[in-house]
Amino acid sequence: MTDEDAGLQAAENLVVMIDARFDQPTQGAGIVFAVNNGYAYIVTAFHVVRQSGANGQTASGLKVRFRNDALTTLDAEHVKADRAGELAVIRVKIDGPAFDFARLADMSRLKNGLPAYAIGQPGKDWGVTYTPGPLSDVGATRLEIQSVYIQHGHSGGALIDQQGRIMGLINDTDGSTAGALRIDHVLDVLRLDLKLPVQLTAAGSPPSRRPEVTAAPKPLAPGDPRTNPKDGLVYRWIPPGDFRMGCSEQPRDPECDITDEFPAHIVKISNGFWMGETEVTIAAYERFRAANKSVPALPTSDTYGLKLNTAADDPQLPAVKVTWNEAQAYCRWAGGTNSLRLPTEAEWEYAARAGSLENRYGERKSIAWYGDNSGKPINSTALWERVRYNDTKYLMPLVENGNGPHRVATLKENAWNLRDMLGNVWEWAADWYDPDYYKNSPSSDPKGPAKPQKDRVLRGGSWSSYPEIVRVSGRARGETSNRSNDIGFRCAGKLR
Numbered sequence: 001m002t003d004e005d006a007g008l009q010a011a012e013n014l015v016v017m018i019d020a021r022f023d024q025p026t027q028g029a030g031i032v033f034a035v036n037n038g039y040a041y042i043v044t045a046f047h048v049v050r051q052s053g054a055n056g057q058t059a060s061g062l063k064v065r066f067r068n069d070a071l072t073t074l075d076a077e078h079v080k081a082d083r084a085g086e087l088a089v090i091r092v093k094i095d096g097p098a099f100d101f102a103r104l105a106d107m108s109r110l111k112n113g114l115p116a117y118a119i120g121q122p123g124k125d126w127g128v129t130y131t132p133g134p135l136s137d138v139g140a141t142r143l144e145i146q147s148v149y150i151q152h153g154h155s156g157g158a159l160i161d162q163q164g165r166i167m168g169l170i171n172d173t174d175g176s177t178a179g180a181l182r183i184d185h186v187l188d189v190l191r192l193d194l195k196l197p198v199q200l201t202a203a204g205s206p207p208s209r210r211p212e213v214t215a216a217p218k219p220l221a222p223g224d225p226r227t228n229p230k231d232g233l234v235y236r237w238i239p240p241g242d243f244r245m246g247c248s249e250q251p252r253d254p255e256c257d258i259t260d261e262f263p264a265h266i267v268k269i270s271n272g273f274w275m276g277e278t279e280v281t282i283a284a285y286e287r288f289r290a291a292n293k294s295v296p297a298l299p300t301s302d303t304y305g306l307k308l309n310t311a312a313d314d315p316q317l318p319a320v321k322v323t324w325n326e327a328q329a330y331c332r333w334a335g336g337t338n339s340l341r342l343p344t345e346a347e348w349e350y351a352a353r354a355g356s357l358e359n360r361y362g363e364r365k366s367i368a369w370y371g372d373n374s375g376k377p378i379n380s381t382a383l384w385e386r387v388r389y390n391d392t393k394y395l396m397p398l399v400e401n402g403n404g405p406h407r408v409a410t411l412k413e414n415a416w417n418l419r420d421m422l423g424n425v426w427e428w429a430a431d432w433y434d435p436d437y438y439k440n441s442p443s444s445d446p447k448g449p450a451k452p453q454k455d456r457v458l459r460g461g462s463w464s465s466y467p468e469i470v471r472v473s474g475r476a477r478g479e480t481s482n483r484s485n486d487i488g489f490r491c492a493g494k495l496r
Helices: 006-014 183-193 282-291 324-335 345-353 380-386 391-400
Strands: 015-021 025-036 039-045 060-065 077-081 087-093 115-119 133-138 142-146 158-160 166-172 177-182 225-227 234-238 241-245 265-269 273-276 426-432 456-459 475-478
Touching: 006 015, 006 158, 015 039, 025 166, 025 183, 039 166, 060 087, 087 183, 115 133, 115 142, 115 166, 166 183, 177 183, 234 345, 241 345, 265 345, 273 345, 282 324, 324 426, 345 426, 345 456, 380 391, 426 475
Parallel strands: none
Antiparallel strands: 015 025, 015 060, 025 039, 039 087, 077 087, 115 158, 133 142, 142 177, 158 166, 166 177, 225 234, 234 273, 241 265, 426 456, 456 475
């Protein structure tokens, strides 16, 4: 790693060196997580600026130094600390933009053995350890690092990977195994416990003798990505707009079910939103469970002999056998209150079409896993007809044929970079299901029947669907308590 590495420089700019005094002078570091009203807000390990216990002191003489002007010390003030006694927040007056907060946003590559470096007080060149230690234990909130190079002055500093992405905040430097709090856990505490703003894009600024000029942020384009640090999944930007919902008519869809996909009608989506690029994976669902101990494990098998929801087999398989209520609870956790949620049926179809007027956004086999191709080649339509439309008699031969869910994002995306919108697993929508809803639904932002119905809407088809089912306008339904080997979900809404 060298100073010429842009990722390292961006990470270094987010780390400040902290000098404080209790009975004796102490040193540590901190990570800038937001700029607000002319102040840079910095999170650090609790013990760098606070002492534990009922009579614990707050450090006096708080001073910080920024990377781009390492010789200048600035006065800082204590803001607050978390209830667990792990984190404290200080702030310093600044001006001008230059932080890349996106360095805090990507946790998808965390795994045991990943080389980890530290930025903190010890050593030269801003305290970067040039010899890495591997991650030895990746937990839901903590990381352990095998490294004798992380020293006391690194407390509160950043644990980074080889590309300069910040993985954790160092809070335990004793012995040959150091510890850090996962950065996504830190951001959750700041946002949810301490009620502080957190920024995950390039903005804000350290003070500098040489003012830096940054370009204005580009407006979001359809399909632009953003990684959600909470669940580790990539979300795609879906712009506002109008579309024709229901039976595809350009060209006419001969497979359309006129009993509940008709009449086709123009719908306006007033506000842009973020939507999961893929269905929620087993790995992401396990993060949800780790953060919410009361959430039960999903079933790992079914009556047909399918192995399901087992991260050891492939954590990138979609989570299935998820009830509607569990899916909604996951989305609320992943985005925070009133942020992420299950998509409305209209939002789902709008996003799946991505501007297409046809019944699929691409050639079926290239975009979807379904009955014919999710196992050994088979004519699933003929099978469905042969068993006289009996679900049990249909599914058993498919399972014996090797059919089942596939890892997400292995087939072609639509024009807005969404994957597996068709096939793989059915996806819960927010709406109640009513076959006649299209006859009187509002033209702007429909949210489904106001009166509760028996079932919720399912969209997209699955690994077990025969080909005619796998279409952007196709609708199905399921009771909210339904657990099925071919039902999963993805989230939509705001990303904070």
